Every structure is written in structure tokens, then in C-alpha cells.
Amino acid sequence: MEGIIHIRIDDRLIHGQVATLWTNELGVTRIMVINDQVANNEVQKTMLRMAAPSNVSTSLLTEEKAVNNIQSGKYKGQRVLVIVKDPETILRLMDKGLDIKKVNVGNMSTRDNTHHIKPSVSITSDEEKAFRTLLERGVEITAVMVPTDKLVYLKDIL
Numbered sequence: 301m302e303g304i305i306h307i308r309i310d311d312r313l314i315h316g317q318v319a320t321l322w323t324n325e326l327g328v329t330r331i332m333v334i335n336d337q338v339a340n341n342e343v344q345k346t347m348l349r350m351a352a353p354s355n356v357s358t359s360l361l362t363e364e365k366a367v368n369n370i371q372s373g374k375y376k377g378q379r380v381l382v383i384v385k386d387p388e389t390i391l392r393l394m395d396k397g398l399d400i401k402k403v404n405v406g407n408m409s410t411r412d413n414t415h416h417i418k419p420s421v422s423i424t425s426d427e428e429k430a431f432r433t434l435l436e437r438g439v440e441i442t443a444v445m446v447p448t449d450k451l452v453y454l455k456d457i458l
Contacts, residue, residue: 303375
């Protein structure tokens with residue numbers, strides 16, 4: 301997974317915290333959103349590109365295209381921040397061959413049938429199951445909103 305420096309779950313995708321705090325802290329050169337619905341919606345893609353800093357490239361890709369690009373080494377020499385909306389996406393990416401070792405959970409908004417595990421993280425029972433599967437697979441999962449927050453491990457709050 302050459303070039304991938306950070307993977308984040310954040311249902312807001314590209315927004316102020318990502319565009320400023322995370323990109324600056326990590327020295328990001330590219331923000332990659334992996335989401336099939338977004339990748340096929342020109343309006344959403346335009347809005348997300350507008351939210352990204354002008355000096356940072358964006359890739360708004362389907363899961364399949366992202367996996368192919370990452371596996372082919374397309375991002376070698378870059379500093380890529382990957383953002384997905386949910387833990388199920390991480391599981392699918394792993395099932396398609398990506399070797400994911402660490403994930404950070406930023407924001408998962410309150411929705412129907414969710415419960416809070418942290419003020420900024422609300423999950424459904426399916427999402428909880430996906431997180432537990434990721435933990436069983438040895439993925440280190442942190443729950444940190446901004447880079448300066450105290451490190452919280454998801455295994456300790458699930």
C-alpha cells in the first residue's frame with residue numbers, strides 16, 4: 301500500500317478538519333475518498349473537490365478502482381489520506397486484498413438505530429460487528445477527531 305499514510309472513517313468525508321488539520325499534520329499530498337456512490341455522483345464529487353485544499357490532489361473512487369490503483373503502486377512517492385464512510389468499507393477493501401493495519405475513526409453521525417460509543421461516533425449493530433471483525437483481524441483502530449486529541453483505542457470503548 302505504497303503512498304497510503306493514513307486511513308480514516310469519517311461520514312463527512314472531506315470537510316474543514318480533514319482539509320486543514322489532518323492534511324497539514326500528516327503532510328498529505330492527496331486525499332482519496334473511497335465510496336461507490338460518491339464516485340458516481342458528479343455533484344458530490346465537485347463539492348468534495350471544492351472542500352479540499354488547492355495544493356492537495358483528490359481522488360474520488362469506487363472501491364474497485366481504488367483497490368486496483370493502490371495494488372498497482374499508483375501512489376508510490378505520494379502521501380495519501382484515505383477516507384471512507386464506514387467500517388464495512390474497510391472490511392470490503394481488505395477482502396479485496398488491501399493490507400490494512402491501522403484505521404482512525406473520526407466522525408460517524410447519529411442516525412436511526414445507532415448508539416453512541418463516543419460523542420462524535422454513533423454506530424449501528426452492523427457497524428459494531430464490522431469493527432469487532434476488524435479488531436479480530438488485528439487492525440489497530442483509534443477514535444480521534446483531530447490530530448491533537450488524546451489517543452483513544454476503539455477496543456477500549458466498544
